[in-house]
Amino acid sequence: MVSFKLLFSFSSIRESPIRAKDLASDIILSLLLPNSLPFTFIEIICFCFSSFLKFGLFLVLVLSIALLYSCGKSEDDGGASTIKATSVVNNVHNAISDSEVITVKAVASDGGVIAETQYKNKGFTLELPSTVPDKYLQLILQHETHGISISDASAKAFTLENINIRGYDKDNYSIGYFSFNGSIYENTEHYVSWVYVDRDVTVKGEVYTDLSKYDLDLKKGWNVVYNSYKFSTDIYSYTTQKPDDKYGWGWRSN
Numbered sequence: 001m002v003s004f005k006l007l008f009s010f011s012s013i014r015e016s017p018i019r020a021k022d023l024a025s026d027i028i029l030s031l032l033l034p035n036s037l038p039f040t041f042i043e044i045i046c047f048c049f050s051s052f053l054k055f056g057l058f059l060v061l062v063l064s065i066a067l068l069y070s071c072g073k074s075e076d077d078g079g080a081s082t083i084k085a086t087s088v089v090n091n092v093h094n095a096i097s098d099s100e101v102i103t104v105k106a107v108a109s110d111g112g113v114i115a116e117t118q119y120k121n122k123g124f125t126l127e128l129p130s131t132v133p134d135k136y137l138q139l140i141l142q143h144e145t146h147g148i149s150i151s152d153a154s155a156k157a158f159t160l161e162n163i164n165i166r167g168y169d170k171d172n173y174s175i176g177y178f179s180f181n182g183s184i185y186e187n188t189e190h191y192v193s194w195v196y197v198d199r200d201v202t203v204k205g206e207v208y209t210d211l212s213k214y215d216l217d218l219k220k221g222w223n224v225v226y227n228s229y230k231f232s233t234d235i236y237s238y239t240t241q242k243p244d245d246k247y248g249w250g251w252r253s254n
Helices: 002-008 017-032 041-072
Strands: 082-085 103-107 113-118 124-127 148-150 156-160 165-168 174-182 188-197 201-207 212-218 221-230 235-239 247-253
Touching (some): 103 124
Antiparallel strands (some): 082 124, 103 113, 103 165, 148 201, 165 174, 174 188, 188 221
16 A cells, blocks of 8 residues: 555646646647746646656556566466476486486376376476376375374375486386475475375374374365474474475486
């Protein structure tokens, strides 16, 4: 609202469009017939400057709104069903470089291909399917777990871990995998997985027996889940809230 107030505070003629039109007409007549109306050259310049300033502020406002909108959109806004990797970094211990990779596939534990695409220019865009075959879906909670609250115990899910995003060479052999990891700080490793659920579901709580914490608000379809592992306490954490960290793509060969 401040921007609009600033925009409209520079000219009182905003309150009367008819008066503004008449004033403009009078100024034109003053230019054509200098003796016909009592407008001096200075007054005409001031009016033009005021009009120009108001238009300039309006233009700045429009551009600012567009900029704010574009900055507010993240790569995730297109939907978690698209995995886009850029500037992939080779692990220094790799036996096989990512330059050998021809195809990227998202695979299930049985080797079934969920999605695939080409690898080029040290990156790829993997479009995940809108649905996942039932044979790959499992109950989120296999049994009642103390400390965990789930909004729908019948909800099923399928998870793509980093190791499930495989790179294949020209002979269609799997030679490694891609991972999307955050930086390691405060003795904690950060990484990402993609989780498909067959309905909206929330999973909250802590499991003390296997040292894991959950803060998941999953929507039907694909979701990005941010995982962390704290070395000192051996605790795993899972959340759908993006942490304040920078993530990057890496390649690890077999």
